[in-house]
Structure formats: structure tokens, C-alpha cells
Amino acid sequence: MSSNRTHEFMALAQSLPAGSPPPTSANGKKGDSDAYQELRNFHTTAAGISRDIAGTSALLSELSNLVRQGFAQPQDQARMNQLVMHIKSQIEGLNGRLDQASNTMQKQRRKVGQQAGEEAANMMDGLKSTFAEAASDFKKVLQERTDNMKEETDFQKQVYDYNNADDDDPIPNMSSLYAPPVFGGANSNGFPALDLTSSLMSPGDNTSSLPRPHGISSSYSGSDIRQRRPLEYNNSYGSQNSLGGSLYSTAQPPLTPLDIQRMEEERGLQQQLIPDQDYLQQRADAMSQVESNIVELGTIFNKLAVMVQEHREMVQRVDDNVQDANTNINMSMEVLTDTLMSLRTNRMLAFRVFSVLVLFIIAFIIFFA
Amino acid sequence: MKVVGLAIVRTGSDLNEPVPLTVATELSSFGFFQRQSVKEMLMFLTKTFMKRTEPGQRQSVEHEGYVVHCYVRSDGLGGTVTTDGEYPARVAFVMLGQLLDEFAQKQGDSWKTVTTPESVTFPPADEYLQKYQNPAEADKITKIQKDLDETTQILHKTIDSVLERGVKLDNLVEKSNDLSAQSKLFYKSAKKTNSCCVVS
Numbered sequence: 001m002s003s004n005r006t007h008e009f010m011a012l013a014q015s016l017p018a019g020s021p022p023p024t025s026a027n028g029k030k031g032d033s034d035a036y037q038e039l040r041n042f043h044t045t046a047a048g049i050s051r052d053i054a055g056t057s058a059l060l061s062e063l064s065n066l067v068r069q070g071f072a073q074p075q076d077q078a079r080m081n082q083l084v085m086h087i088k089s090q091i092e093g094l095n096g097r098l099d100q101a102s103n104t105m106q107k108q109r110r111k112v113g114q115q116a117g118e119e120a121a122n123m124m125d126g127l128k129s130t131f132a133e134a135a136s137d138f139k140k141v142l143q144e145r146t147d148n149m150k151e152e153t154d155f156q157k158q159v160y161d162y163n164n165a166d167d168d169d170p171i172p173n174m175s176s177l178y179a180p181p182v183f184g185g186a187n188s189n190g191f192p193a194l195d196l197t198s199s200l201m202s203p204g205d206n207t208s209s210l211p212r213p214h215g216i217s218s219s220y221s222g223s224d225i226r227q228r229r230p231l232e233y234n235n236s237y238g239s240q241n242s243l244g245g246s247l248y249s250t251a252q253p254p255l256t257p258l259d260i261q262r263m264e265e266e267r268g269l270q271q272q273l274i275p276d277q278d279y280l281q282q283r284a285d286a287m288s289q290v291e292s293n294i295v296e297l298g299t300i301f302n303k304l305a306v307m308v309q310e311h312r313e314m315v316q317r318v319d320d321n322v323q324d325a326n327t328n329i330n331m332s333m334e335v336l337t338d339t340l341m342s343l344r345t346n347r348m349l350a351f352r353v354f355s356v357l358v359l360f361i362i363a364f365i366i367f368f369a
Numbered sequence: 370m371k372v373v374g375l376a377i378v379r380t381g382s383d384l385n386e387p388v389p390l391t392v393a394t395e396l397s398s399f400g401f402f403q404r405q406s407v408k409e410m411l412m413f414l415t416k417t418f419m420k421r422t423e424p425g426q427r428q429s430v431e432h433e434g435y436v437v438h439c440y441v442r443s444d445g446l447g448g449t450v451t452t453d454g455e456y457p458a459r460v461a462f463v464m465l466g467q468l469l470d471e472f473a474q475k476q477g478d479s480w481k482t483v484t485t486p487e488s489v490t491f492p493p494a495d496e497y498l499q500k501y502q503n504p505a506e507a508d509k510i511t512k513i514q515k516d517l518d519e520t521t522q523i524l525h526k527t528i529d530s531v532l533e534r535g536v537k538l539d540n541l542v543e544k545s546n547d548l549s550a551q552s553k554l555f556y557k558s559a560k561k562t563n564s565c566c567v568v569s
Contacts, residue, residue: 286514289514293514293517293518293521297520300525300528303528307528307531308531311538317542318541321542321548328555332555332556336563
């Protein structure tokens with residue numbers, strides 16, 4: 001839909017003299033010109049809408065080109081995300097304006113001439129059909145993109161070899177499904193950048209840090225904490241509860257952009273997530289602090305064990321030395337007792353000798369007397 | 370660190386003002402004559418902030434040194450907790466979540482049609498208020514953190530004493546070395562005394 005000349009035609013139709021009398025209304029002539037004024041406004045808005053639809057389709061064609069390239073580069077991914085956001089917002093805006101325009105058109109249709117009314121209605125229909133076409137094209141492109149990304153993740157899964165493949169696989173993607181995908185700062189349009197790739201991070205990335213809300217720094221570990229995360233998010237984002245429930249049951253990795261789009265179409269969701277980021281960030285911080293404390297404790301225990309191990313040698317040396325000392329002293333005690341015994345015995349010997357001598361002297365005296 | 374007030378509020382598109390269902394306050398830190406005005410201020414703040422909070426959203430707003438943490442669930446039931454500046458926001462939201470869950474469980478769906486303010490009596494609200502005055506007791510994460518800090522401290526002391534033990538063991542090694550050397554000498558001299566000459 002590149003050139004919509006309906007506007008020109010409408011202007012032309014209006015420039016016709018008031019030969020076609022408008023149907024009588026209670027307001028009279030003044031009311032009629034007001035009605036025509038409103039009709040002119042309506043046409044201007046319709047022109048604006050059609051211009052925007054043209055712009056949107058241009059963006060859409062760029063997006064489809066990027067998608068059709070296949071496995072895209074990161075900057076292409078970023079550009080694609082940007083485009084998706086832009087197009088989506090434009091589509092929403094256009095939707096609103098179209099509804100508004102059709103409402104006003106319905107209201108004015110009675111006041112304005114039958115021909116002009118019919119023209120306006122036809123124009124409305126034309127705009128709506130073009131818009132519907134653009135929206136369906138957009139959806140098709142998104143679907144194609146999802147398929148591409150799915151292929152990519154399958155490929156990645158085959159490449160990476162990780163041990164607990166069975167329970168890890170659905171759950172990281174589950175937690176990423178629940179994780180609000182809009183973090184990661186704003187891009188140039190002022191919208192939070194849709195970080196679709198972070199939801200598809202390889203589950204084999206086992207670092208020791210905890211899962212965080214996306215965009216802060218996402219990495220996975222600890223299946224308990226991972227399993228708790230979907231529940232936490234389930235409570236936080238109540239509006240996604242039904243969707244989350246269905247996602248759980250069908251167990252579809254990876255998160256399709258369509259799902260994200262659907263989730264974000266809930267009113268004001270984008271604004272909600274950003275204030276919540278504080279709370280979640282606090283929780284993440286608390287958990288990481290607890291984790292680091294526990295790790296620190298672990299190292300301290302290790303050091304303790306090493307030190308005690310060193311002491312074991314020293315204690316053994318002390319034991320040996322004391323044992324030696326004990327032996328020495330025992331032996332010397334033996335020697336000293338021998339000495340003592342010998343000392344004592346020596347006296348005995350002397351005593352015996354002396355007694356023999358005395359006896360001999362007595363015998364000698366008896367012999368002489 | 371204290372919690373001043375707590376309110377469970379019903380919001381909905383059919384109401385132009387959120388309706389407080391239950392209110393609990395702990396105003397002992399204010400003078401007796403100030404309490405009424407403080408309570409009114411709390412209600413006013415609650416209503417204002419709840420109006421601005423979307424379902425499924427949490428917010429913390431600071432006002433004159435006190436922080437009001439608001440949380441609205443997706444089904445329209447919401448609550449606010451007014452605390453002083455030091456109280457950790459995370460604990461406040463945990464408390465809110467638990468309180469709202471219990472409220473919804475006990476009241477079933479009857480709260481959805483209430484339009485008169487402060488009409489629902491819910492005694493656990495007061496209990497929660499009292500319990501959460503000390504966040505370290507009520508919030509598990511805070512408790513764990515505190516225990517971990519204590520444990521770390523104790524472990525540091527343990528490591529210090531183990532180092533001391535090492536030094537003492539070193540002393541012991543030296544001393545026992547000396548002892549065994551001395552006893553050897555003693556033995557030798559004893560043997561010398563014994564064997565060489567016979568003392569009479």
C-alpha cells in the first residue's frame with residue numbers, strides 16, 4: 001500500500017460546490033459546515049493513518065529481509081529486535097487510531113451527505129483491510145523468525161554436551177519464559193530492548209552464580225534455585241499466570257516472540273516490569289550474597305583442614321622426641337640402679353671381708369690364748 | 370528499623386478509590402496526640418499510592434522519611450506496608466505477599482464485594498506487623514544471612530586459635546627435642562659413673 005490517493009479524491013469531492021444538499025439536520029446550515037469540518041478532520045487523520053501504515057510496511061519489509069537471511073549476526077539480531085518493537089508499537093497505535101476514526105466516521109455519517117458518508121466508509125474499510133494485511137504479515141515474519149531461532153537452539157543443543165540434560169533443558173527455558181524479557185536497558189527508541197536471545201542461552205553454561213532476571217546477567221546454576229524461580233515469577237507476574245500455566249503444560253522451549261508479544265500486549269506490562277526490577281534485583285543480590293558467604297565458609301574450612309594437617313606432623317615429632325626421652329631415662333634408671341646395687345653390694349663385700357678378718361683375728365687370739 | 374503500618378486494600382476498576390479492608394498500625398513511637406493524624410496520613414498515602422499501582426506491580430515510594438511499599442496482586446487485592454527508611458524493601462514485600470496469600474485463603478472471595486473501609490477483621494495482620502518488626506527473625510533470607518555472618522566470625526576466631534596451636538606445637542617440638550637430648554646425656558653419664566670405677 002504505497003500510494004493512497006483516496007485522500008486526494010476526498011479533497012476533490014469536498015471542493016465540489018454545495019450542490020448536493022446535505023440531509024436536513026436540526027442544526028441547520030451551521031451544523032452542516034461543522035459536519036464538513038469534521039469530515040475534513042477525519043480525512044486528514046485517515047491520511048495520517050495510511051501514511052503510517054505505509055511506514056510500518058516498509059519496516060516490515062526490512063524485518064522480513066533480515067529474517068530471511070537465516071542465522072543472523074548479533075547486530076542483526078539487535079536490529080531485528082528493534083524493528084519488532086517499533087512495528088509492534090506502531091501497529092498498536094494504528095489500531096487505536098483506526099478504531100477512533102471509524103467511531104467518529106460512524107457518528108458523522110448521518111450528518112454528512114450520503115455519498116461522502118459512503119466514501120468515508122469505503123476509505124475506512126480500505127484502511128482497515130490494509131492494516132489487517134500488514135498485521136498478518138508481521139505475524140508471519142515473527143513466526144518465521146521463531147522457526148529460525150528454534151533451529152538455532154536445536155543446533156546449539158547438539159553441539160553442547162552437558163550432563164544433566166534431562167531436567168535442565170525444560171527448566172532453564174521455563175525460567176526464561178517466566179522472566180520478563182524486556183530488561184537490558186533502552187534502545188534508541190526509548191523502548192526497553194527486547195532481549196530474545198537471552199532466553200535461549202545454552203543450558204550448558206554452568207557457572208557458580210545464580211540465575212538473575214534477564215538483562216542483569218543471566219547464567220544458570222543449582223537446579224533447586226532454578227526450580228524455585230518459575231514459582232517466584234509466577235507469583236510476581238500474576239497477569240501471566242494463565243499463559244505460564246499453559247506454557248508449563250506444553251513444555252515448549254524456546255520462548256517464541258509471539259508469546260512475548262502476547263504477554264506484552266497485556267496492558268501496561270512494560271511499565272510494571274521495570275519497577276519490579278528493583279525488588280527482584282534485591283532478592284537476587286541477597287541470594288548471591290548468601291551464596292558467596294557460603295563459598296567463603298567453605299574455603300575457610302578447607303584452610304582449617306590444611307592447617308590441622310600440618311600440625312599432625314609436628315605432633316608426631318613431639319611424640320617421637322618424648323618417647324626417646326622416656327627410653328633414655330628408663331635406661332639410665334637401670335644403670336643407676338645397677339650402680340646402686342653395685343654400691344650396696346660392694347659394702348656387703350667389704351663387710352664380708354671385714355667379718356672374715358675379724359673372725360681370723362678372733363681365731364688368732366684364741367689360738368694364742 | 371520498624372514497621373509503622375500495614376493495610377490490605379482492594380482495588381478494582383469499579384471503584385474510583387481503593388477500599389482498605391484491614392489496617393494495622395504500630396504507632397507507639399509517636400506521641401499520643403500525634404497518633405490520630407499519623408494514622409490518617411497513613412490511610413491517605415495508602416489510598417493515593419494504591420490508586421497509582423497497576424495490578425501485578427510492586428512499588429516503593431518514599432515520603433517524609435518513611436517508605437511506603439505497595440503491592441497489588443493480579444486479582445485486585447493489594448496491600449501497603451509503611452516502614453522507616455532502614456527497613457529492607459525485600460522483606461516488606463515478602464511480608465506483603467504472605468499476608469495477602471493468607472488473607473485470600475481465609476476470606477475466600479468475600480473481600481471482593483466489600484465497599485466499606487476497614488470493615489474486615491483479620492487478626493493475623495497485627496501478628497504479622499509485630500513479627501516483622503524485627504526483619505531478621507521473620508524473613509528467612511535475613512536470618513540465614515545473620516547466621517552465616519556469625520558462623521564466619523566464629524570460623525575466623527577458630528582459624529586464629531588454630532594458628533596459635535601451631536605456634537605452641539612448635540614450642541613443644543623444640544622442648545621435647547631438648548628433653549630427649551638431655552636424657553641421652555644423663556644416660557651416658559650414668560653409665561660412665563657405673564662402669565668405669567668401683568666405688569667403695
